[in-house]
Amino acid sequence: MSEPAKWKVELVDSITNEINNSPVAAVVSIKGLRNKEFQKIRNDLRSDAHIKVMRARLLQRAFKNSNKKSIGNMAEFANGQVALLTTKETPKSIYDILESKRTKAAARGGEIAEDDIIIEPKETNFPPGPMITVFQKAGIPAGIEKGKIVIKSEVKLVKKGEVITKDKAQILEKLEILPVTVGLDLLSAYEDGIIFTRDVLSITVESIMADLSKAFFGAKNIAMEIKYLVPETVKEFISKAYLEAQELALTTNFVDEKNIEIFIRKAAINAGAINALTNKDLNNENIEDKKEEKKEESKEEKSEDDAASGLGALFG
Template sequence: MSSQTIADKQRTSYPKKKLLLYDELRELPNRFDVIAISKMSKVRATQLMTIRKKFRTTMKIKVIKNRVAQRSFEKTNNRKGLSDLSKELEGQCALLFTNISPFKLNLLFDKNKVFMPAKGGDIATKDIMIPAGNTGIPPGPVLSEFKEANVPTKIDQGSIWVSKDTAVVRSGGGGIISQKLASLMSKLNIKPVEAGISVSIAIANGLFLRENDLKINLDEYGKELAISFQQAISLAMEAAYPTPETIRGLVLKTHQNVLSLAIQSGYVSSDTIISLLSRASNDGQILAELVKKAGYTTS
């Protein structure tokens, strides 16, 4: 039996849906400029559905078994970096196919993140605070939950009040949220877990990009861009390089230089006459003072 016959028999033994997905994954890398992986370990199903709906016209999102994708990519040899990307498929992943820059994609995903109630075992990405004030919860067994979380309380007007702002989880100290604390925060309507997807790894324009490569601080980047712009303008002015941004300054600078040269050389014009007369007056006063100091008198 030939190897082709064996391959055909193996192919017919797979479910039709899996075969269609296999074929689609062989074709998608050639249709899009960017291929990315998003780790789905902390992504809620509702978040993924929202992202699918919002980007349905600009992105293909495939949540599949890693081995199916890896087998498909093995047959797609003309895409640079695809084999390296394939090796990163571990755990629950989503494959993203798009023509949007991975840097812009990460920024778009950040804007679509929401805060969700915590579950036991979640890890805090930032310090979690329970604010001071009226919780609206009547006294009862829940008081023991506050005590266990080291949250100071008092009873006032028939409800539990938190006495002061209290950090219940520190992100730098492991940041693991217990089941009891998650339950307490749910009662207080505190939603500390940021949910959404982000780009973990991407290939684009021959580049292999990891998550840290794709993180952009827009405020810091904007400040650096403004500083670079001012430095470029200063350099262009010094080099007398004309651009739409420098031409006005260069014309003014040239005018000032020409005017200064004309005044220094005593050239009389409508632009220099006032300055020349003022300089002559000052020179005359200085000369008069020198003559007076020498013992001469002026009439």
């Protein structure tokens, strides 16, 4: 079996010492980062952390060689394009710092769209020429106005979750649309024998408070359902009992000093309703009487007309 190269042994020993001497060691992914973007982030973090890019297998070996408790388990996160980050900051603090350094960048092709990529209607800076064919081929409605290529209507170039093809990435770059978020992705961090994963470090105070609030109200609803008395439910039970007692008193016509006003209002409403019905009946009777009077008057008039007609026949 051949011996490993001397430079590899020296590098692993150096990294192992760095891990042993640092309060916090983390594995970060550099996948998708261009060198220029990586160097900028590295420079921005110079006062907060030290970053060392190396082969994943060598980093795995360094973790396994470390004398820190359980840190060898960090090796399982060291896969692909990764770097070692060492810092005096807490795992949560360094995670938040890395997230704050994330920026938007142009797509190169092959990335997954984080959201729908929409092309808005607008005038471009491109003169008439081959670009109009490129736009039309990609399904972007384009025309020429005042000597420039114009995108005539909104189009969804890439849907969320779809792969951004190389051709579409080139169009987006020409339109100065930056659909990709780039930065160092913290995969795991080690401190005092504990390994913190990304999903744990991404938890915010706001999300914790929201979960606690949801759990509290859920537990309170269950307590109300099963009639379980605790300080948080006593007021609701007393209020509910009072309302039920009031409803029972009204149903059974039980009057006391607390509900007498309700009975008085109820009596006033009933009296008003009876008064309205009485007046309606009286009005109906008056109308009927007037109809009868009109009928009698009509009969009398007809009788007088008949008598006059008879006399006219005698003396005609």
